[in-house]
Amino acid sequence: MDFEYKRKNYYKEADEKELKVIFDYAEGYKKFLYTSKTERGATATAKKLCEERGYKPYAFGDKIKAGDKLYFVNRDKNIFIIRVGTKDVAKHGVKIMAAHVDSPRLDLKPNPVFSDGGMAYLKTHYYGGIKKYQWTTIPLALHGVVVLKGGKCMNVCIGEEEGDPIFYISDLLPHLAQEQSAKPLGTAISGENLNALLSCIPDGGDEKDDVKSAALKLLHDKYGITEIDFQTSELCFVPAGKPRDVGLDRALVSGYGHDDKVCAYPEMTALFDSNTQDTVIAVFADKEETGSYGVTGMQSRVILDLIECISRGLGADPVLVRYNSKCVSADVTAAYDPAYSDVYEKRNCSYINCGASLTKYHGARGKNSTNDASAEMVGYLRDAFDDAGVIWQTGELGKIDIGGGGTVAMYIANLGIDTCDMGVPVLSMHAPYEIISKADLYAMHKAMVAFLEK
Ligand code: MN
Ligand code: MN
Numbered sequence: 001m002d003f004e005y006k007r008k009n010y011y012k013e014a015d016e017k018e019l020k021v022i023f024d025y026a027e028g029y030k031k032f033l034y035t036s037k038t039e040r041g042a043t044a045t046a047k048k049l050c051e052e053r054g055y056k057p058y059a060f061g062d063k064i065k066a067g068d069k070l071y072f073v074n075r076d077k078n079i080f081i082i083r084v085g086t087k088d089v090a091k092h093g094v095k096i097m098a099a100h101v102d103s104p105r106l107d108l109k110p111n112p113v114f115s116d117g118g119m120a121y122l123k124t125h126y127y128g129g130i131k132k133y134q135w136t137t138i139p140l141a142l143h144g145v146v147v148l149k150g151g152k153c154m155n156v157c158i159g160e161e162e163g164d165p166i167f168y169i170s171d172l173l174p175h176l177a178q179e180q181s182a183k184p185l186g187t188a189i190s191g192e193n194l195n196a197l198l199s200c201i202p203d204g205g206d207e208k209d210d211v212k213s214a215a216l217k218l219l220h221d222k223y224g225i226t227e228i229d230f231q232t233s234e235l236c237f238v239p240a241g242k243p244r245d246v247g248l249d250r251a252l253v254s255g256y257g258h259d260d261k262v263c264a265y266p267e268m269t270a271l272f273d274s275n276t277q278d279t280v281i282a283v284f285a286d287k288e289e290t291g292s293y294g295v296t297g298m299q300s301r302v303i304l305d306l307i308e309c310i311s312r313g314l315g316a317d318p319v320l321v322r323y324n325s326k327c328v329s330a331d332v333t334a335a336y337d338p339a340y341s342d343v344y345e346k347r348n349c350s351y352i353n354c355g356a357s358l359t360k361y362h363g364a365r366g367k368n369s370t371n372d373a374s375a376e377m378v379g380y381l382r383d384a385f386d387d388a389g390v391i392w393q394t395g396e397l398g399k400i401d402i403g404g405g406g407t408v409a410m411y412i413a414n415l416g417i418d419t420c421d422m423g424v425p426v427l428s429m430h431a432p433y434e435i436i437s438k439a440d441l442y443a444m445h446k447a448m449v450a451f452l453e454k
Contacts, residue, residue, distance in 0.1 A: 093324030104128030128289030364404025
């Protein structure tokens with residue numbers, strides 16, 4: 001009998017066989033992460049993986065039956081993967097896992113092109129919570145879509161293929177940065193200075209702005225777009241390149257957008273792999289990093305409509321279904337970082353390699369603006385995880401009154417669905433390259449399987 005609670009280190013607990021499973025699983029995740037840098041990328045990748053497994057597109061009003069494997073794509077930026085079980089949904093509800101697939105980045109402004117000093121640039125407007133200085137002097141790739149006149153949607157991805165050019169935001173040389181270096185970190189680089197180099201060869205004409213006109217000519221020659229097409233586009237800069245293993249033992253992975261693809265991937269694989277007769281929905285949400293607003297964010301009615309349509313399709317009362325449903329809001333949390341130990345409360349934070357971390361509440365200023373999961377819900381998950389041998393921990397984001405954060409949990413709980421946050425601890429969260437542990441990633445997969453099979 002253990003009277004005292006101690007966190008377990010998954011790498012210490014795992015035998016050689018499980019260690020191999022952990023490392024193999026991470027390879028699949030790294031592939032997923034590389035093709036899922038934006039919400040559109042993640043949605044397209046998930047759709048492809050669903051189709052490979054025989055999942056069929058669902059449209060509102062379609063007939064459904066037990067055993068159906070479906071997916072619902074919402075405006076190409078938000079996908080719901082659905083497995084219909086044999087259990088009575090009115091009695092057992094649906095099991096929901098909700099992660100988000102948007103990540104902090106630099107969106108292009110509607111009129112982004114300008115030139116100065118003999119160079120043409122693209123102006124950006126940052127998306128989500130970033131530390132601006134981290135986005136200068138790193139290789140950037142351009143991702144997104146341009147909607148051309150007449151409605152044709154063109155996909156853009158520049159900077160990922162071997163041999164592609166990358167984009168780059170300059171920073172001041174230290175020799176001339178005396179004033180800049182004396183500024184607080186948050187104001188040393190301004191949002192209006194996050195302009196990425198586009199081109200610099202002038203055209204042969206005598207126009208006043210021949211670098212900009214050469215840039216526009218190049219965009220037209222290469223991609224068939226004109227300046228106004230930027231106004232009907234969704235283009236963003238994200239860090240270029242693939243996820244990489246970190247450290248000599250390769251226990252960790254660095255990559256762009258672990259928040260929150262590192263939870264989206266396990267909820268999807270858990271849905272694919274688990275043996276459950278419950279009806280399950282895995283959500284890849286958009287717009288979490290900017291407050292979950294809009295038609296593809298979790299504050300929209302789409303999930304409610306989907307639950308209603310599934311319920312009616314199975315001949316069940318949607319209200320009963322919702323009130324008997326449960327949700328894991330699968331989102332990352334902060335991993336303890338010894339370099340910044342003063343912002344963590346050591347007994348109540350999450351540690352790298354100690355498994356998926358359950359967060360009863362987020363919020364700030366006295367648990368404001370949070371779903372605070374009930375003891376009953378946490379108890380339900382505890383039993384599920386312990387029965388299945390999942391390595392897990394609990395943690396708060398950081399010390400009281402140091403800051404705070406939020407997830408989609410409260411928006412799902414607002415529908416009358418018991419919800420609890422759980423996710424993979426991340427080092428350098430929201431940085432261009434974040435770090436996670438392969439053991440924690442696999443623990444998250446096991447935790448989601450345990451939730452579905454309970
Ligand atoms: Mn997140
Ligand atoms: Mn985030």
